[in-house]
Amino acid sequence: MSNTVTIDIPEHTYARLIQIAQATRKTLTDVILRALEIGSPPDWQDVPADYQPDVAALDRLSDDELWRIARSQKPSETMTRYDDLLIANQDRDLTGAEQQELQTLRLESERFMLCKAQVIALLRWRGHSVLDIGLESLGVS
Structure with a gap:
């Protein structure tokens, strides 16, 4: 059509x-x-199906809401726990609960980074400079 x-x-x-x-x-x-x-604006159709609703919803947000997401960070406790589980997974067999927690944290981290990347692309497309966001707000330490 x-x-x-x-x-x-x-x-x-x-x-x-x-x-x-x-x-x-x-x-x-x-x-x-x-x-x-x-x-x-970047197309979200190429995003894995599990994440498409979250990424697609970003198109409807105001610039202020996008900036809030762009500057957001995962809680340090969450990232520390994720890192601890990744290390433990290399050293030993994780318990069933630990495997589930690691899987949940991985999916949450992927969703967070995909949404943050889309938000930054949307802000750039809307004419904003995103240089002042900094690596720390991208969840990178």
């Missing part, structure tokens, strides 16, 4: 798109569609 949209494009932008189409031997439509694809 496709939709038709009519927009006014500044002359210099139109000329640039025409030049690109000629240089790449593509249609103007193909060049414009590519520009829209790479200039659009």
Whole structure:
């Protein structure tokens, strides 16, 4: 399915798109569609299905809500416990409860990092500089 949209494009932008189409031997439509694809917010369809609802919901958040997530961190106690379980898993067989806890912490960490990465990409797409977030807010120590 496709939709038709009519927009006014500044002359210099139109000329640039025409030049690109000629240089790449593509249609103007193909060049414009590519520009829209790479200039659009990141697609969450490629995210594993278990995480898609969480990542998709981020598109609807305000900038303030996105900034709050971008600056958030996992509690240090949670990360310490995760690290302890990873080390213990290398040294010995984990109990069933420990295996379940490690699995839960792994899934939570993956969801946290995927959402944080999407939030940063959304903020950049919305025109914000994300350089001031810092590695510590990414959950990296």
